Amino acid sequence: GMSGTAMKKKVLLMGKSGSGKTSMRSIIFANYIARDTRRLGATIDVEHSHVRFLGNLVLNLWDCGGQDTFMENYFTSQRDNIFRNVEVLIYVFDVESRELEKDMHYYQSCLEAILQNSPDAKVFCLVHKMDLVQEDQRDLIFKEREEDLKRLSRPLACTCFRTSIWDETLYKAWSSIVYQLIPNVQQLETNLRNFAQIIEADEVLLFERATFLVISHYQCKEQRDAHRFEKISNIIKQFKLSCSKLAASFQSMEVRNSNFAAFIDVFTSNTYVMVIMSDPSIPSAATLINIRNARKHFEKLERVDGPKHSLHMRMR
């Protein structure tokens, strides 16, 4: 194999033209979509994406299938290049598509390419735009698609999610994907719980750094709002967009009132932490010191058990 310099590992976001990939990327990664970059034909996203995901993964977006022969040829000739070093394949299906056969065909050819070039990649299938399906039919339709996809994907194992940008399913699906990509996530969770109990926090959340997807959380009592993770993610991403207008980058935030104090801060190289204390008498400095100390501990955890380490070995 030709490892040499560490090649960046990819997250491939693929699917038919118009299935919603650009919107999805924009929402998850807080990228501004300029009008003119859309629908001029297929998206050719060759290493232009600077979005770092989970530290060292780079997001690549490709349109797959359904365009003219020029694109087909380009796609086929660049195939090996595209499918090499893939850590994750996320394939998006438009639930309203009228050409199911064709969609499955393209999906299978992508899987073949994956098998050849990155056999250890994790495969996720998103059945997207589910808001266009009537509510009482959604489960049924999703189950059908899931069965078909699992069958077609053999010998690779794929995980299926149903998503829509207009409900919580998109955020949850991507959070699940990120959860599966974090190495030793269970260990992280145990440590997080301990940390929370030591500092007497009401709730502690661990976010992925680029997308503020929730990786793990601990809460000591029932919370009222089930959508709070997505809301916080939206708020922080909007705040980051505002900060970027000033060419500033978001680092940390503290919010207090008479009922609570909340801290958001960088944690490890891949994560942010959010700590909610309902005892506002504890001075901020104390909590911040605690967070800093915990940071060192968690960094060590992450470094030691990096699975990318083992994947790197298998690279060609």
Added chain:
Amino acid sequence: MGLVHFCRCVWALSLELDDFVSTGQPLDSSLSKIYHPSVHQCSGRKPFHVEPRNIVDDDPQKRISAEAAILNSRVHYYGRLTASSDMLLSPPNHVIPLNEELYVYSPLGTAFKVPDGDSASKNPSIVTIFAIWNTMMGTSILSIPWGIKQSGFTLGILILILTGLLMLYCCYIVIKSPKAIPNEDTSSWEFPDVCRFYFGKTGQWSSLLFSMVSLIGAMVVYWVLMSNFLYNTGQGIQNFVHNISTSDSEFGTNGSDRVICPFPKTNPEGNDTTCTLRLSSVGNSSDPGAFEHYWSKTRTVPLYLIVLLLPLLCFRSASFFARFTFFGTISVVYLIVLVTIKAVRLGFHLEFHWLDTSQFFVPEFRQFFPNFTGILTLAFFIHNCIITLMKSNKNQDNNVRDLSVAYLLVGLTYLYVGVLIFAAFPSPPLYKDCIEPNFLDNFPSSDVLVFVARFLLLFQMITVYPLLGYLVRVQIMGQLFGNHYPSFLHILILNIFIVGTGVAMAMFYPNIGSIIRYSGAICGLALVFLFPALVHMMSLRQDGRLSWPSAFFHSFLIVLGLANVIAQVFM
């Protein structure tokens, strides 16, 4: 709890910071404390300590539902990701909650429901039907017996049914017409807008013109009738106070239920001067003579009304008068009761002479039937506002059914009044030909029931007249000057013109039968037959669904409308 508070505050903070970043000006004065530390000591309030409160009323606080809150969060966030004109990430209709579930969300945490104007004014079918019946019921009800007399009893009934059906069909194609227009949002369009769409400026102006004809025609009829009723009211009071009996002066039946024939000739287009002379010969004291001099139906009373009505017409807003629309219903109901009582007391006097004329009766089929069609065209006219009336129907699928029921009820009402008055008209002493264009004229001023009817109608017309004037003003001023009230002078000139026409008619040609049939036929030609049929044929042709029978039928409708107008002149 903590996290929810946090969400709110951070969201508010990010909004504030965003605004601060873009404009450099902090918005909320309480937050300005963090930028101007010197203000810290002003109140005991700590930053971000805001009590949730309702910003509109004191109802128990409503909190936003979880789904709405998260949708709100998404809409805010997605809005930052695209240009404001880009629809890529804007919520589709099926995602937005129904009107009933829309709240105004305050960042301070509370939400209140805004009562939606639109959904609040959706009426059940029965209310829509009643509104249509109420709007259609006009003063033409007074002329229906005369119309039946002009066309003959049997032919009259047939014509009423046929005309009703024809106009119902034309009304149906009018309400269908905005929906047949593709690619346009026609939800606020009325029929003149549809005409503008198909025929351009010409269509808009001509439909407006003919609409004006019907409105001004109605206002002229109102003036004539108001003069009539005011005169009779005054005359009745005068007779009652001075105990004058007028039974000798007028040709009519004897007995308690007196019916008179004001112009006892076979030609109903009576001569005014004859009547005046006869009445002035009654008085044997100087007072009644002077009273007749100052209280004449055609010479002075129309002018007295100017004093009352011209100021009312110049009001800027007509909403005050809209409160009195229920008077119209009371008047119609009272008329129906009155007609029933009269018919019961007078009994039926019907003889069927099919085509020959007899002294007391009229043939069943007469050549003057176009008079009745002209009256019916105005009696069933609602085509210029039916789209607006139907918009507030709760269940839009029932529009056709509700319209048909309304037309049926209107037709039945007219039929009831017309047939009963015609049948109960005491023919052996009087001639059926005597039935007046305003059937109340066939009853003397001393008749108490009819006196009350005249008074009710007078009051109702005084309240509707400014409304009609307002409609005319809004349409004319709006089209000519773009402003509903350009200046007092403009309005005054317009009102003087309208009132002048009414006064002139009341003084020199107070035959409401003719006024109604001419204005009905003319505006009916355009707004009932010509434009709806043309619009319907054009929309069918655009869809490629215009078949020969359909084209023939609709062209025939236009011919009928034209024939209606021409026949008014010759018959």
